[in-house]
Structures are given as C-alpha cells and as structure tokens.
Amino acid sequence: MATWNATWMASLESRRQAENEAKAKAIEQAEKDLTQFTAEREALREAKMAKNRSEEQVKLEALEADLESANSWSRIVKLIDLQQDENVEVRNGMEWNGMV
Numbered sequence: 001m002a003t004w005n006a007t008w009m010a011s012l013e014s015r016r017q018a019e020n021e022a023k024a025k026a027i028e029q030a031e032k033d034l035t036q037f038t039a040e041r042e043a044l045r046e047a048k049m050a051k052n053r054s055e056e057q058v059k060l061e062a063l064e065a066d067l068e069s070a071n072s073w074s075r076i077v078k079l080i081d082l083q084q085d086e087n088v089e090v091r092n093g094m095e096w097n098g099m100v
Contacts, residue, residue, distance in 0.1 A: 066075045 066078060069075060
C-alpha cells in the first residue's frame with residue numbers, strides 16, 4: 001500500500017506541476033495580449049485625436065475667415081442648411097385647396 005501511495009502522490013505532484021506551468025503560460029499570454037490591446041487602443045485614440053484636432057483647426061480657420069468677410073449675409077447663409085431633406089415629400093398646392 002505504501003508503494004501505491006508513493007506513486008499516487010508522485011502522479012499528483014506531476015499533475016500539479018503541469019497545471020502550474022500551463023497556468024503560468026496562460027497568465028503570460030494574457031499579459032502580452034493585454035499589453036498589445038492597450039497599445040493598439042492608445043494608437044487608435046491618438047489617431048482620432050489628431051484627426052479631430054486637424055478638423056477643428058480647419059473649422060476655426062473657416063470661422064475666422066467668415067468673421068473677416070465684409071458681407072454679413074454670406075456668414076448667415078453658411079449657418080443655415082439650405083439643402084432639402086430627401087425624406088420630406090414636396091407637396092403641391094392641390095392638397096391645400098380643400099382645406100381653405
């Protein structure tokens with residue numbers, strides 16, 4: 001019985017070591033993945049910030065140019081959206097004739 005118990009304990013110890021090695025490898029891989037994810041996210045964030053800064057700069061330059069313009073109506077027209085929505089139907093006067 002003592003020999004069987006010794007072999008069983010050796011088997012358990014080898015399993016424990018294998019599990020610990022697998023756990024250490026999984027933790028190491030998870031740390032690498034997390035580091036890579038963080039770096040990619042930061043790069044994407046920096047790229048978006050740079051794009052937003054450049055777009056904001058262009059808008060500010062356009063606003064300053066509009067303010068320097070002598071024609072105030074051109075500034076007003078640029079503030080108003082003069083494009084017709086595609087979803088809005090244009091109604092003719094025939095529909096309103098019966099309501100008057």
